[in-house]
Amino acid sequence: MGQAGERHRIVIVGGGAAGLELATRLGNRYGRGTRASVTLVERARTHLWKPLLHSVAAGSLDRAQHELNYMAQAHWHHFTYSFGEMVGLDRAAREIELGAMSDDEGREITPARRVGYDTLIIAVGSVTNDFGTPGAAQFAIPLETPDQASRFHRRLVNACLRANSQPEPVRPGQLHVAIIGAGATGTELAAELHRTVRAVVAYGLDRILPERDIRIVLVEAAPRILPALPERISTATADLLGQLGVEVMAGTRVSEVRADGVVMADGAVVPAELVVWSAGVKAPDFLREIGGLETNRINQVVVLPTLQTTRDPAVFAIGDCASCPREGHPAPVPPRAQAAHQQASHMIAQIDRMLSGKPLTPFVYRDFGSLVSLGKYSTVGSLMGFLVGKSMFIEGYFARLMYRSLYKMHLTALHGGAPTLWRTIAGLLSQRAEPGVKLH
Incomplete structure (x- = not known):
């Protein structure tokens, strides 16, 4: 906890789906009060839901219509956006180290600096693992x-x-x-x-x-x-x-x-x-034993069921960068978008309990199934728990509708229900005036 009379400093590193949802919801809850302050550290300027990247690569989606500006989101939802990249962790001083950020011409934008925390949540996601393949x-x-x-x-x-x-x-x-x-x-x-x-x-x-x-x-x-x-x-x-x-x-x-x-x-x-x-995926290389934290062979930070790291109760990790035990399974929680979303929601309750002096509770992962979008051709997948614990195979229009609803759930977590509805309508109208594929 912070010192008497000071706001509890919550620092979230990583503005992916889990980190941004968490910062937004915590900002809404605590940002205008006196109990806690919320800071999001992110090296990018804008956020795009990661499952959309294949559509950007194929040219079927214009990223500009779906990107979210971190500065604007922070202003709207009462948290602080700190532009920078985490390069080190000083657990004794409870500070993270940020490297200097420069523009494309080599001019410094922000200097190397330190950011203090009382509770640190690492949510930097994952990167591609090429296994050292030549070329x-x-x-x-x-x-x-x-x-x-x-x-x-x-x-x-x-x-x-x-x-x-x-x-x-x-x-x-x-x-x-x-x-x-x-x-x-x-x-x-x-x-x-x-x-x-x-x-x-x-x-x-x-x-x-x-x-x-x-x-x-x-x-x-x-x-x-x-x-x-x-x-x-x-x-x-x-x-x-x-x-x-x-x-x-x-x-x-x-x-x-x-x-x-x-x-x-x-x-x-x-x-x-x-x-x-x-x-293949792995956590970013800079996490390897950062600050003396326990990590596994793919750089994931090893956490307890409470999502606290094994060597420091003030440091948490969620999403793809965390290796979280899964009750009743030998393998940890899989690095999937639904797991990151569930862990972000669980962290809200954990912060509430921590600030109230209550014991933390273990995270329980619930597999709601898998969906694979094949563009306009089809969508296939399975839904879990709909038939008394059994899975149900779905495909076609209903599966496509379910797939789209996952993105709408993410947008709702960031903007609320009404703004998401208006954004959806505006997106449908703008599509009528654009080519069916991005040509540049």
Whole structure:
């Protein structure tokens, strides 16, 4: 607790879905009072719901219409936004260390500094794990941030423009896309790209023949795509991808990524000048044993059921960056959006109890099922607990409606019900005046 008469300093590091929802709700609750202050530390300027990144990469979604400005959100919901990147932790002084931030021209924006806390909540999410594969960092684009998703889309449109304007025919592999990792992100991207690449070509790029020149390959090391989801979802998704002409290579490991393609473990080469790496996740490297906290092999901070770190009760971790035990399961809580949302909600109650001097309660994860969006083609998934604890397989329009409702729940947590409704209506109206795919 803070010193007598002072506000309890709550510092949240990371403005992803969990961190931003938590900062917003705590700001609404405590920001204008005298009990606690809330600070969100984030190195980005804007927030975009991470499950939307594949749509930004494919060009089916304009990120500008869905991004949220942290400064504005902080002003509206009574918390402090601190622009910076956490680089260290001094638990003895109860301070986090922030590195200096510079602009694209190298000019300093904010200096290196320290931010004090009474309660620290680490919610920095996860990053792509390329497992040290040669060439992956140089030639493959991960989909961790909106900037990376936009970068891939620009490369895709530029590749189409280049192929259409060059004097020679389209080279083998020139318009081929290899997606490494058939989890939710990679699988959803493959389906979206099948439609959006053809939509780009339809805007006057008549020298490109999609059936001849465009190829999308989805590579997965596990025996089937979507290995973390029920087999029925995997099978239904694979069948649809096959109907679209997406080539699925399951049970295949990548040994190298090159500028002109991907080399498999058996030596086979898949030509592709556009490569996306979406296989595997880990917590950011800076978390590795930061401040003496316990971390696991993928840099996740190990926490107790209360979400407190094992070595410091004043430091919590939630979301993908936390390794949280799961009652009745040998594996920890999975790094999924619904887990992060549930942990953010649980932290609200934990803060309330802590400020009131009550004991903290353990977090209990509830699996509500899985949904995979295949763009405008279909959505498949399963809902848990609807049939007396059993799962129910869903697909088609109802599944798509459920998938969209997840995003609306996130928006409602950030803005409230009425503003979310008006934003939805405005988005539907603006779509009528825009191309069906982003062309730049």
